[in-house]
Amino acid sequence: MERLLVVGLGNPLYGDDGFGSCLAQYLSLFNPFVLDGDAHGIGILGNLTDYDVLVFVDVDARLPPGVVAVERIEGSLTVDQTRLVDAHRAPPSLLVGYMRAMGLNPKAFLIAVGPRSFEPLSMASLEVLKAAPAVVEALREKLKEFGYELRAEGDVVKYVEDCYRRVLRT
Secondary structure, three states, rough: OOOEEEEEEOOOHHHHHHHHHHHHHHHOOOOOOOEEOOHHHHHHHHOOOOOOEEEEEEEEOOOOOOOEEEEOOOOOOOOOHOOOOOOOOOHHHHHHHHHOHHHHHOOOEEEOOOOOOOOOOOOOOOOEEEHHHHOOOOOOOOHHHHOOOOOOOOOOOHHHHHHHHHOOOO
C-alpha cells in the first residue's frame, strides 16, 4: 500500500482561508493519516517527504464560493504556475514543486472549495461551511483509490465552526 497523507492548509484568522486547517483538525481525530498543516507555508515540507500520495485540502479562489473541486497537482517552481501570492502563503502546487526539485515524486491532489471571503478575524462563510460534507465525501472517494478508508463521526459543520470559534475566541 502506498504511504498517504492528507494535509489541511489555511489560517482560520482569515475567514475562509482556514477551512482546510479546521477540517484537518476534525478528521485527524479519527484518521492517523491526516495532518493539520495550518498556515506553516514552506515550513511544512519536512512533514511531506516520506509519502507516496499527498492529498491537500484548501480553498481555491478560482472557484465560485462553496463549489468543491478535485484536481491533480503537477507542482512547479514558477510563480505563474503556483499562484504564489506572498512568502507566507505556500499553495499546494508550490509545496509539490519543491518536493519535485528535491527529487521526490509523490502523486498529489487538491480537494478545494471556493471561498467567499478572506476577511481577517471572521468566521468561515456559509457557502464554505455548507460545502464541508461534500469536501469530506470527495476526500473519501479519493482515498478509496489508494486503499484508505476515511472515518468521520459527528457533525463536520459544527466542528469546523467550533474550530473557528476557538481560534477567534468568540
